[in-house]
Amino acid sequence: MIIFDSEGWKYYHAPFMSGPAAAHRIEDPFGFARAAEQCSGQLMLAALPRLQDRLSGNAGMVSYVVRGRQDERGRPQLELKIAAGLHLRCDRCLKPMEYPLTLNSRVLLSRPGDAPQDGDDPDEPEWIEAGQDLDLMDLIEDEILLGLPLAVRHEQGNCSAGDSGAGRSGAKDTPFAKLATLLEPRSTDKR
Numbered sequence: 001m002i003i004f005d006s007e008g009w010k011y012y013h014a015p016f017m018s019g020p021a022a023a024h025r026i027e028d029p030f031g032f033a034r035a036a037e038q039c040s041g042q043l044m045l046a047a048l049p050r051l052q053d054r055l056s057g058n059a060g061m062v063s064y065v066v067r068g069r070q071d072e073r074g075r076p077q078l079e080l081k082i083a084a085g086l087h088l089r090c091d092r093c094l095k096p097m098e099y100p101l102t103l104n105s106r107v108l109l110s111r112p113g114d115a116p117q118d119g120d121d122p123d124e125p126e127w128i129e130a131g132q133d134l135d136l137m138d139l140i141e142d143e144i145l146l147g148l149p150l151a152v153r154h155e156q157g158n159c160s161a162g163d164s165g166a167g168r169s170g171a172k173d174t175p176f177a178k179l180a181t182l183l184e185p186r187s188t189d190k191r
């Protein structure tokens, strides 16, 4: 069940899908890969439940493009491009931090019950099980979770925790860093 935000909906573009009910799913993913089809769309960040506790705010959208292809061994693959302006939380000062995420990844499709043939190639894409149709929301959320950095930190000079270089000019400012500075110019050692 997806509630679409009419604000974000205007960017939605998926020529072969007929409407919201069919959105964010790929019917017959194996055929999609074989025919090298492509689809794209936008998801609300708020609609991705497993991502929520990694975010400091869930306003905004995730844009994606999915392209079907077959690799050099004829195996069905999906190529994903994902872009989102995330609001993460800095590990040091716990304040919001803008994080523009762009991901390019590939997954290999296997049929339910078919054990994927494991190659020795460490660059081998991840296998996912796909049936009659494929839930793109789930897949995209997985990819985002895998693509998040392990350590989330403001750049030096923008972090309000233990930052000796505060006030230095020249550091790249983000709106959030500025806001954090305005709200709490010195959050440490002040009582």
Ligand SMILES: [Zn+2]
Residues within 6 Å of the ligand: 090, 091, 092, 093, 094, 095, 153, 154, 158, 159, 160, 161
């Ligand atoms: Zn910080």
